[in-house]
């Protein structure tokens with residue numbers, strides 16, 4: 181009999197397991213694969229530490245993963261800090277700097293607005309936005325406002341729409357007419373405060389690797405096993421059943437398997453009232469993503485990462501992508517982890533991750549998209565293709581096989597109607613069942629980008645459980 185069983189060893193699951201073990205709880209962590217990490221795992225090949233999916237870490241040693249690792253006494257080593265995110269629109273480079281204190285607020289370097297747009301953009305910032313940051317009502321309004329309508333209220337400047345429409349959805353992987361202004365500002369604020377976009381020296385696996393070390397040090401038990409169902413009887417959690425039929429008992433189960441998967445498949449909708457089951461079924465997930473991990477024989481660029489897009493109306497563009505078309509010029513996001521931490525690649529070589537957000541529908545031709553991504557990558561990084569020693573493509577099917585039946589990046593997208601208080605609670609209506617991960621957590625602090633949010637949910641979930649169970653012994 182355990183105090184708590186944690187289902188799934190992603191950032192949220194491993195993080196909360198480590199924090200609860202440190203509290204002195206008897207915790208079992210179950211992960212279906214032979215390694216932890218989930219969407220933030222990595223593997224090694226020919227001296228490259230390759231993310232299993234794709235990553236950029238918004239707050240480095242000042243973020244929530246670093247905080248958990250320090251709390252469990254297994255500090256994560258971080259690489260070089262970068263001071264901003266390069267942006268590329270149809271051949272022109274820009275940079276969103278994270279600034280430094282009040283003297284240097286975040287700036288969009290390289291953007292020259294025509295005279296006619298200067299006053300409207302100033303009004304957008306100083307009249308429509310900054311005063312709203314002073315009140316909760318104002319923030320709530322910004323949370324509910326989507327990036328496109330916010331911008332369009334004052335300007336239709338094509339370059340500004342392209343920059344916002346291709347770059348900020350990179351935080352959420354939903355189109356910019358569904359991305360929240362309030363959430364975007366909070367992310368920029370968090371990045372500004374931290375001034376530390378960074379990358380773990382051990383690669384993505386270094387994060388959950390540190391949590392797992394802490395977990396086992398404090399007596400936690402880790403077992404590889406796929407949970408078939410979370411056993412509920414009389415409205416109360418009893419434990420879990422593994423695929424091999426083994427039953428494990430615990431009064432509390434924390435699921436990191438995704439809120440929809442947990443409700444629909446692991447518990448079963450029949451255990452919830454109809455209203456709650458409908459609410460969960462209607463949560464909007466993010467899009468999926470096609471990734472190309474490329475091992476380069478030479479270093480071809482110093483750029484740590486870039487959001488890019490064509491000089492096309494982003495609404496037109498994303499609608500075409502939604503319909504299954506492959507535009508001639510595409511929006512590509514690229515991260516080069518070895519430009520943050522050279523340890524990620526053998527000396528003189530470079531690791532590059534190209535990513536294109538794509539809907540999950542069957543009408544998407546993933547192979548043609550891969551060719552187009554390499555073509556687009558070549559335009560931004562000349563010499564890319566001739567330097568590729570080998571590459572791996574990872575897309576919806578890979579995510580479906582390994583993590584999520586829908587193949588999405590996150591089961592609750594940060595749309596303008598699903599952020600802040602409107603995100604699902606970590607406390608389920610079933611006695612003893614909790615969720616953890618980047619798709620849950622409706623506290624004000626559950627803001628940010630994927631990994632940082634999953635770690636925030638682990639911190640909050642550990643507090644919730646501590647309050648529920650009281651002091652150990």
Ligand SMILES: Cc1cc2nc3c(=O)[nH]c(=O)nc-3n(C[C@H](O)[C@H](O)[C@H](O)COP(=O)(O)OP(=O)(O)OC[C@H]3O[C@@H](n4cnc5c(N)ncnc54)[C@H](O)[C@@H]3O)c2cc1C
Nearest residue numbers: 188190191192212218219233235236407437617618630631
């Ligand atoms: C392609 C891609 C690119 C991304 N890029 C970024 C980025 O640049 N920056 C960023 O911050 N975030 C990024 N994210 C998002 C980020 O990776 C996730 O939000 C975060 O890692 C999710 O953590 P989690 O705790 O929710 O758990 P998950 O990573 O979803 O892990 C859940 C774990 O539970 C396990 N599991 C599921 N079901 C069972 C079961 N029945 N039994 C046992 N185990 C089970 C899974 O195997 C998995 O290990 C990206 C995600 C993807 C997919």
